[in-house]
Amino acid sequence: MGKTLRRYVGREIGLGFFAGLAIFTFLLLTARIIELVDLVLARGVPLAAVGRLFLLAMPSFLELTMPAALLLGVIVAFGRMANDGELTAIRAAGVAWSSLVGPVLLAGAIVAVATLTTSTLIRPWANRQVLAAMYDVAKSRATAAVRPGVFNSDFDGIVLYVQRTIPESGRLEGILVADERDEGARTAVFAERGGLVADERERRIRLHLDAGTAVTRRAGVESYDLTSFRTFEVNLDLTRDVGRTGARPSDLPLVRLLEEAASAPVASDRLEARIELHRKLAFAAAALLLGLAGVPFSVQLSRSVHARGFALSVALALCYYAFFSAAVVAVRKEALPPLVGLWLPNIALAAFALLTLARLARDLPPFPRGAGTGRARNNVS
Numbered sequence: 001m002g003k004t005l006r007r008y009v010g011r012e013i014g015l016g017f018f019a020g021l022a023i024f025t026f027l028l029l030t031a032r033i034i035e036l037v038d039l040v041l042a043r044g045v046p047l048a049a050v051g052r053l054f055l056l057a058m059p060s061f062l063e064l065t066m067p068a069a070l071l072l073g074v075i076v077a078f079g080r081m082a083n084d085g086e087l088t089a090i091r092a093a094g095v096a097w098s099s100l101v102g103p104v105l106l107a108g109a110i111v112a113v114a115t116l117t118t119s120t121l122i123r124p125w126a127n128r129q130v131l132a133a134m135y136d137v138a139k140s141r142a143t144a145a146v147r148p149g150v151f152n153s154d155f156d157g158i159v160l161y162v163q164r165t166i167p168e169s170g171r172l173e174g175i176l177v178a179d180e181r182d183e184g185a186r187t188a189v190f191a192e193r194g195g196l197v198a199d200e201r202e203r204r205i206r207l208h209l210d211a212g213t214a215v216t217r218r219a220g221v222e223s224y225d226l227t228s229f230r231t232f233e234v235n236l237d238l239t240r241d242v243g244r245t246g247a248r249p250s251d252l253p254l255v256r257l258l259e260e261a262a263s264a265p266v267a268s269d270r271l272e273a274r275i276e277l278h279r280k281l282a283f284a285a286a287a288l289l290l291g292l293a294g295v296p297f298s299v300q301l302s303r304s305v306h307a308r309g310f311a312l313s314v315a316l317a318l319c320y321y322a323f324f325s326a327a328v329v330a331v332r333k334e335a336l337p338p339l340v341g342l343w344l345p346n347i348a349l350a351a352f353a354l355l356t357l358a359r360l361a362r363d364l365p366p367f368p369r370g371a372g373t374g375r376a377r378n379n380v381s
Contacts, residue, residue: 005090009077009103016073017107020313024065024072025058032057049133056130059123060250063115067287068317070111071294074104075313078298087299097361104295108288116284120254127251146172146196155236157181160207171195175209177234185218189232197233207234249276271338275331278342279324286320289349296356296366320345 032054081087090100146152152160158181163174177189191212198205209232216225249257249272260273297312323345331341356366 005095006103009081009100010107012077012081013070013073013103013107016076017069017111018073020069020072020076020310021062021065023310024068025061028061028065029054029057049136052133053130056126056133059118059126063119063123063283064321066111066115066118067283067290068313070107070287071290071317072310072313073107074291074294075298076310078295079308082299097357101292101295101357104291105288108291111287111291112284115287116280119280119283124251124253124257127248131251158234158236169195175207175212177207177209179234183219185216187214187216189214189234191232196236205236207236208232209234249273252276271332274338275328275342278338279328282324282342282346285346286349289346289353290317290320292353292357293349296353296360299360299366320349323348 037050078087081090087100091097146160146162146165148162148165150161152162157179159178161176162172165172171193172195173193175189175191175194177187177191179187179189189209189212191209193211194207194209196205197208210230212229212232214225214227214229214232216227218224249260252260252273257273257277260269261277262270264270264273293316294313297316324342327336327341327344330336331338335341336344359366
């Protein structure tokens with residue numbers, strides 16, 4: 001296979017890949033865009049902070065969309081070449097299928113490396129930056145929510161009233177807190193003064209109260225508990241406004257993830273770390289396998305290559321990710337070990353790609369009784 005032909009096939013795959021990457025990423029980002037717009041319009045979060053969160057969310061989606069985009073690029077490229085008779089001419093010139101698959105292998109290797117780099121380096125870094133950005137947003141939201149003379153309900157399960165604020169020191173006076181986060185009890189806290197305390201290490205925001213009284217009324221009990229205190233602290237939950245604030249295995253750098261997978265003190269933490277580790281590796285391998293699996297499907301496209309190619313690539317990618325999600329559930333239930341369960345979708349995908357490509361190499365239709373078999377024979381023989 002000449003260099004010109006390899007470049008031609010590679011360019012066709014690349015055009016479909018970048019178009020698919022833009023489309024798939026936009027579709028996945030749609031739900032997140034709605035959430036971010038709500039932060040600006042309903043929660044008063046600065047637009048610059050929301051834009052930063054939007055950019056930092058991109059790597060988590062690219063990890064999923066790059067393999068699917070390569071699948072679309074391969075299906076559209078080979079489908080158009082088959083529909084226009086180019087595959088017939090290329091095969092008539094003596095070019096073997098193994099040579100035609102070469103550019104697919106190269107593109108798959110590039111996308112696999114990019115997917116693995118995104119999942120092991122870029123995404124953990126971006127997730128940690130998201131946590132920092134959320135904490136910054138939470139601090140600004142907490143400060144803005146404390147308005148004197150107003151019952152503030154911006155905190156989940158808590159209503160806060162402050163009689164007076166002192167901007168110079170950040171101190172609050174005449175504080176009333178109604179805490180309804182416990183379904184079995186309601187607590188009202190009265191304090192002479194207090195202030196917001198930001199815990200940079202734990203990334204939490206607390207309301208520190210001085211010299212007050214707490215009254216607790218429990219469900220089904222006619223009496224109430226009365227407690228006087230010198231100091232009292234209330235954790236302010238801002239997750240409704242800015243999302244999660246705790247780290248997950250996907251937030252860990254690769255070295256930390258390997259350590260957690262090998263020696264985390266809690267068994268469930270070890271399992272989650274192993275699932276995350278195998279997920280990163282399996283998705284990278286899937287980028288290569290999905291590209292190979294797209295070749296036999298593409299040669300059976302007869303009309304509307306772009307529309308059918310998009311629908312077919314979405315269906316194949318969804319089948320793979322659904323299979324993988326089912327495998328994750330089985331591993332979490334300890335029905336299968338992570339090494340076996342999380343690689344089953346890739347093994348099935350590899351077997352399918354090899355079997356169908358082997359049929360193409362023998363000038364047979366990839367699917368013996370599939371739709372469009374006669375068309376496929378004419379295109380590739």
